[in-house]
Amino acid sequence: MSNALMPVFDGHNDVLLRLHHSGIAQPATAFIEGEAAGHIDLPRARAGGLAGGLCAIYVPSPGMAKDANNDFLTPAQPDSLNRTLAMARILFDIEARSAGGLKVCRTAADIRRSIETGVFAAVMHIEGAEAITADLDALYVLHQSGLRTLGPVWSRPNIFAYGVPFRFPSSPDIGPGLSDAGKDLIRACNELKIMVDLSHMNEQGFWDIARLSNAPLVASHSNVHQLSPHSRNLTDRQLDAIRDTGGLVGINFGVLFLRDDGTRNPDTGLDLLVRHAAYIADRIGIDHVALGSDFDGTTIPAAMKDATGLPLLIDAFRAGGFDEEALIKISHANWISVLERSWGG
Known part of the structure; x- marks a missing residue:
């Protein structure tokens, strides 16, 4: 990584899902050596100053099937665990084969050392806890494997909570809050020092977690509802709660969540992304603003192209x-x- 580049630690990417779906025989090698597809690989991360981030493990609904309300359905439970493990294996394969180019980080000290030495600092994250059953056995095993952050839901219901559907314009106040199993999950995450990610949580679930959790409230890849009234974005009241717990919002690069017209238009200026960050900084303080690109998971401004465009954003x-x-x-x-x-040191 060039010394001239500002190092970026990013709150969300979907590269593991992209590699898992790619059909490439050696996905770890493709990530390490570089490829034409997607937003992130190791050479492009180095070129753009992407020093690391939360690498999401996300299992899509089968065929991305939808119900009568055009909302996504829940995937089958056994398949979710198998596919979660497959994506975790890709991450650990990259670490093993990268000759020190990537490290799966389990502490903040790991992240700092990795950034200082030019090693990609990857944090194992689960987006949507369909792989975990109500007994929470898988949560404890995954934590031992390196899981350090978890979003209880993606934008669909599961046994823990009701994920906020993708709607525009819409309030995030859609559906019920945490189930009893969901409350047990949050307590277990607090016990294990697993950061809870609120980005796909509906408003009722958000407030349930705010009442229950003893950790900072974090939305890893969400934006400002006042500027873009998408159901995935955060209201002013939610932003204030994040501030009050010492939490954080990672700005999502997805044009769907930046624009005020709700269109997936890549001809979207980086100034809109800056505007969302400035709004959060002005309302709750600069210490609560970060980046959560959603690389490999959404349509980003065309000017950025991929991770190599991060200096343009800076x-x-x-x-x-x-x-x-x-x-x-x-x-x-x-x-x-x-x-x-969140992790306790």
């Missing part, structure tokens, strides 16, 4: 009035701080 932040101290916080320091406090 320049856009500078043009938008953010000084170097603020940029350090947004690009990586705030994430490391909240993870350290």
